[in-house]
Amino acid sequence: MHDNIRWLIPSSDKTLPCGEESEIVVSSRIRVARNLENIPFELKMKQTDAEYLIGLVRSIIDGKVNGEFLNLRDLKPLERESLLECHLVSPGFITKEKPTSVFISEGGNLSVMINEEDHLRFQGIGCGLNFSGLSSEVFRLEGYVSDNVSFAYNDNYGYLTSCLTNIGTGMRASVFMHLPGLVFTNEVEKVLKGALQIGMTVRGIYGEGSEIRGSLFQISNQHTIGFKEEDLLERITKLAKMIIDIEKKARDVIMTKARSEFEDKIFRSVAILKAARTINSMEVLNLLSALRFGVGVGIVKDITLQTLNEIMVLSRPANIQLYFGEMLEEQERDIKRAEYIRKRLGAN
């Protein structure tokens, strides 16, 4: 059951090593939008255009990068939901009626959505702060396609996209940060206002309109034209490093002023995760936030960030069902989720 994407679900033997500052930066992501010049854009394209584009991109990428193409209409609703939970596709993509396909590289760090709002959306995602590594991988993949087709491009406006909000570079870089220190010292708003001043936007972790949960924040660029790609990546890296510094200072404040209170919160969170018999995904997110903080400041020593990252992704509703290979009602899901987490943290 659900073999189409089972290989994507992380397991303890293939958890990726974490990049720089990964106790604060959960992940970095780059997304690049491209359209082909001689096919109507997504809004006006016919079913045959959509199918043709999938075949074309497949013929170009196949054999160059190890991975798989998944046609969304061949997937079960749960599998589509799971791709969303793994941040490999966008919410709008899984409900499209046109033929759509996603290429996912082995290991899941590179992907290409075909027939999203733009013909192609290349994406690179990695844990920790590592935009230079990610950008070379994403543009290498984009390069394979651009060597073989003509992208919609204009000397004044750069790469042309369906929506004006992506025109120019077509690039959106995001960094997901865990900032419990700033939440504690009430500095979040100040930092976020600062980000806004320099053209960055801040949202909750599951994208536009979503609320901020588990002290997790997503920072990304608002503007896509008028700068070089590498300058933008440098700017967002600089901002992330500045926020990391403030977060580290705030964590020092916690450790001197409220150590016992936080130690208590952290160890209670560990205890609940190791003992709970039923647990919903929202509670997991909040407990993981405390635990992540505990690992970051060295209070919790026997749990790694990779394990926490894995639990964060796998305890989402669709993923937990795929992990156990069966459809589960909400109540059963909460029981199985608790079972998986106990096992993963080495409890009974």
Next chain:
Amino acid sequence: MLCDDCRNKPASIFFKEVLPDKTVELHLCDECASKRGLLVTKKLSPQEILQKLLRQKSAQDEKIICPNCYMSLAEFKRVGRFGCNQCITTFDDHIKHLIKQIHQSDRHIGRKSSSGTKKGFEIYKLREDLKNALDSEAYEDAAKIRDKLKDYGIEDA
């Protein structure tokens, strides 16, 4: 350091403005920076700016039509998305200011698109032809197509 304006609260914002004849440097607290309009507390997102701008309609909008995909400027303002790569040239005079307002720039200085070839299309078409030739057992045609694919460096077809 205290705020240059109120001389009361600690300065948290450094503001520097380079004018043709002089440079102004100010250290301000949040409140005074806000009073001077230097602190943006709520900024519209590009999406919100776009929606606001697209609401400005004109009677001419129905008459300006993309010759390639037949999208009218009126339709573009309704859906907020282009129909093809030629819409932008067709609507240029009417959308130039939108790009500037959304992104604070209307000039691309990033990566340039390589001249672009149609190689991919040709290879893809040849592969489709090869599949059809094999399906219909036209092996001579298939061999010819394979040769053409070899010219493109494709050996495994």
